[in-house]
């Protein structure tokens with residue numbers, strides 16, 4: 392829909408309620424106008440080292456034992472770097488999936504020809520930890536466990552407390568996709584036996600898309616050997632080269648400048664705890680108000696993460712109708728994936744969202760259902 396359909400006195404940009412990229416704050420957006428950087432110059436190396444240090448500090452528990460490694464690419468690039476570099480050929484990865492992103496990890500291992508076992512639940516269901524434990528008990532060739540923290544397919548915050556306890560009990564390193572939860576939910580590195588996790592600049596950190604990163608245990612990076620059959624996605628190679636801030640390949644330099652600013656903004660606002668509190672405030676209000684309009688939640692309320700909600704489409708409305716009406720009112724929402732396209736829609740609440748934006752969203756949704 393064209394922007395001229397929006398009311399003339401509206402000063403806010405279109406608000407992105409899709410799960411990344413997000414609406415940037417003015418402070419971060421202004422950084423686009425700064426000087427251009429060359430990725431082979433010392434100024435850029437300093438910037439990279441500063442970003443790596445700030446990423447380690449988002450969760451103070453990670454600071455001493457984990458190292459951040461930056462890649463230019465979307466979130467999938469960081470996830471794939473983990474499974475390229477750390478998932479073994481002479482071992483087996485137990486992949487626990489209850490949505491698109493968990494199943495994507497299995498696809499990555501499939502195309503790499505690496506052994507894995509997939510424990511798959513229907514998308515609306517929790518991870519099947521009973522089956523996961525059964526496999527851990529009887530298959531001694533399992534060396535690693537892979538999972539998704541916040542399954543963005545539905546907005547379910549997976550029970551990492553229970554899965555992490557299993558990983559510790561059976562002594563299996565956990566490879567974790569925290570693409571849509573890093574900086575917006577709690578992550579317990581030691582308790583969950585996290586060997587490496589992947590995330591991205593443009594979700595809960597509120598940067599622009601183009602840079603993703605892996606946080607991996609330093610001892611693993613120092614002592615381990617790579618399993619990668621990719622040059623670009625080799626964590627070990629990138630780790631060594633990036634120790635000095637040097638980037639062997641061209642990085643998204645402008646996006647790094649924005650990422651540094653977004654990390655400063657996150658720290659000044661009180662870190663991940665404050666961000667989660669703000670997300671919860673917005674998402675619980677949206678859930679309450681949409682339910683009051685007769686729109687039903689797709690999952691039980693207590694299953695949701697802080698930053699995304701999946702709703703049943705309102706009776707008699709297609710996704711396109713809901714999407715187009717909200718777009719005309721200045722909001723971009725997100726469809727359900729694959730089979731869920733015709734039954735749900737999703738509202739993410741990351742990025743620079745003001746209370747007045749939520750007021751307008753609720754008003755616009757009221758118009759859609761009436």
Ligand SMILES: *Cc1c(COP(=O)(O)O)cnc(C)c1O
Nearest residue numbers: 465466467492541543568570571
């Ligand atoms: C967004 C997302 C990804 C990565 O998606 P890209 O489009 O590659 O950025 C991976 N896993 C989860 C859980 C996500 O939400």
